[in-house]
Amino acid sequence: MRRFLRSVAFAWNGVRSASAAQANMRIHLAAVIIVNTAGLLFGLSRMEWLAVVIVQGMVLAAELLNTAVEHLVDLASPQQHPLAKAAKDTAAGAVLLAAVTSVVVGLIVFVPHIIPNS
Numbered sequence: 001m002r003r004f005l006r007s008v009a010f011a012w013n014g015v016r017s018a019s020a021a022q023a024n025m026r027i028h029l030a031a032v033i034i035v036n037t038a039g040l041l042f043g044l045s046r047m048e049w050l051a052v053v054i055v056q057g058m059v060l061a062a063e064l065l066n067t068a069v070e071h072l073v074d075l076a077s078p079q080q081h082p083l084a085k086a087a088k089d090t091a092a093g094a095v096l097l098a099a100v101t102s103v104v105v106g107l108i109v110f111v112p113h114i115i116p117n118s
């Protein structure tokens with residue numbers, strides 16, 4: 001149990017340090033606060049919350065993995081290299097894909113609440 005708690009503490013440190021260092025991570029966290037506040041105000045259904053929570057987790061996890069890839073690339077290849085560029089751009093692409101998906105899900109969930117009969 002102590003080992004598990006230690007692992008959770010290390011993981012939480014990772015989330016905190018990424019949030020402190022990465023502007024994108026802070027933007028995602030601000031979006032989480034805004035979206036969840038809107039969800040409470042609009043009284044989302046259980047299934048709508050399910051979709052919103054899943055895409056939020058997906059975006060935050062993708063951003064954290066992107067940060068981890070950036071750190072590893074900077075450590076392994078401080079000099080310019082095509083593979084370093086490919087690794088960073090691919091990881092950034094994963095974040096972009098997750099973010100676009102979350103915007104589409106957000107539109108599907110929230111537009112009917114904002115514009116009834118849409």
Ligand SMILES: Nc1ncnc2c1ncn2[C@@H]1O[C@H](COP(=O)(O)OP(=O)(O)OP(=O)(O)O)[C@@H](O)[C@H]1O
Pocket residue numbers: 022024070073077078079080081082084085088089092
């Ligand atoms: N070692 C490298 N070799 C080749 N290209 C690199 C290398 N490091 C970064 N790049 C290229 O430069 C771009 C900018 O990288 P950089 O790490 O400065 O910022 P970023 O990927 O935009 O992430 P962030 O701004 O969140 O730190 C990358 O998308 C990549 O295409």
